[in-house]
Amino acid sequence: MxxxxxxxxxxxxxxxxxxxxxxxxxxxxxxxxxxxxxxxxxxxxxxxxxxxxxxxxxxxxxxxxxxxxxxxxxxxxxxxxxxxxxxxxxxxxxxxxxxxxxxxxxxxxxxxxxxxxQPLATYLGGKISDVSVGVSVGIKEHPDELLQTVSSYVNEGYSRVKLKVKPGFDVDFIKQIRDKFPELLLMVDANSAYRREDIAILKQMDKYNLAMLEQPFGVNDLVDHAWLQKQLKTPICLDENIRSLADVIQASKLKSARAINVKVARVGGLTEAIKIATFCNENDMVAWCGGMFEAGIGRAHNIALASRVEFSFPGDISASNRYFEKDIITEEFVSSNGKITTPKRAGIGVDIDxxxxxxxxxxxxxxxxx
Structure with a gap:
């Protein structure tokens, strides 16, 4: 071709x-x-x-x-x-x-x-027809506002919720959500907002049965993440500092994390994403599909990737109506009970509106x- x-x-x-x-x-x-x-x-x-x-x-x-x-x-x-x-x-x-x-x-x-x-999911080797998805919630000004937002997503059936956090908008917010939803699959994402001197705050987060703590430290760091992981029972997940399989291998050797957020865009495409997910699956690391506020095209590629069996943890994919009033595809992706069905038509399986x-x-x- x-x-x-x-x-x-x-x-x-x-x-x-x-x-x-x-x-x-x-x-x-x-x-x-x-x-x-x-x-x-x-x-x-x-x-x-x-x-x-x-x-x-x-x-x-x-x-x-x-x-x-x-x-x-x-x-x-x-x-x-x-x-x-x-x-x-x-x-x-x-x-x-x-x-x-x-x-x-x-x-x-x-x-x-x-x-x-073939549907892209099938062509990529995907076996999961209904992909489990989660939702990412931005920082809110007050814990009550966050609780209201999270409650609405739980009522919609999302199986996993991720909270964005930063110093001053963390422990009290997490506590309120955990008190209300003791069984919810809950994780937090810091986008590199913390430093080693914030260890006391990070240890407080560790009390709330979090599925993982995503990218607490700097985007070029693996050493401090390894230092932190030794002190927490919560698995650390790496995001921004993972650009390739080579980065994941280093993180694994240093024990910097126990999970990897695999974003197709951040690692250069589907080929590298599959290599990373395969390595994680073979080395006792959790791989899950991250999101980048995608429109329908990027979302379709994410869903196809997440249909592979290596992706056992719900990804940041969510329904089409999560971010935009109207997507750019004719048949938008709909979440039902925390799952999105993979398209059955050839390729990405969606048409441009x-x-x-x-x-x-x-x-x-x-x-x-x-």
């Missing part, structure tokens, strides 16, 4: 409600949808999930699209692909820029799955590759 052309759609999608983390406040999601067309006319879709500002990783929507156009797509020009795994190797000459790579690589996976007339795409689209570019 040869990629004939690429179309990039630049979107700004307002969030239904402001989402607050230790990094800052989000009111809308900037993203880019990439459509690849093969020499046989088969269309594959990927989603660039870098944020507008470089507060999660170094990449932004603007820098990543520049890399896509000037460096990654030219590597595919007139290249005859035999399988989607090749893209990961072809892009090795470009350092970093994992989100830019993932946007193209996932679209290639979609093309190949459609060529084989052209009107919705047009309403969010600020501009687009068409690029001929051969």
């Amino acid at each position: 040869i990629i004939r052309s690429a179309t990039l759609y630049y979107l700004v999608m307002p969030l239904k409600e402001t989402f607050k983390t230790s990094y800052g406040v989000m009111k809308d999601k900037h993203l880019c949808i990439i459509k690849l067309v093969s020499n046989d006319g088969i269309e594959g879709y990927g989603e660039l999930d870098a944020f507008a500002a470089p507060w999660y990783t170094e990449e932004t929507t603007a820098t990543a699209t520049l890399i896509i156009k000037d460096h990654l797509l030219p590597l595919l020009q007139n290249f005859e692909l035999q399988e989607p795994n090749q893209v990961n190797q072809i892009f090795q000459s470009i350092r970093g820029n994992e989100m830019a790579k993932a946007a193209i690589e996932t679209a290639v996976w979609d093309v190949f799955a459609k060529m084989s007339n 052209e009107k919705s795409l047009e309403s969010y689209c600020k501009r687009w570019e068409y690029i001929i590759l051969n």
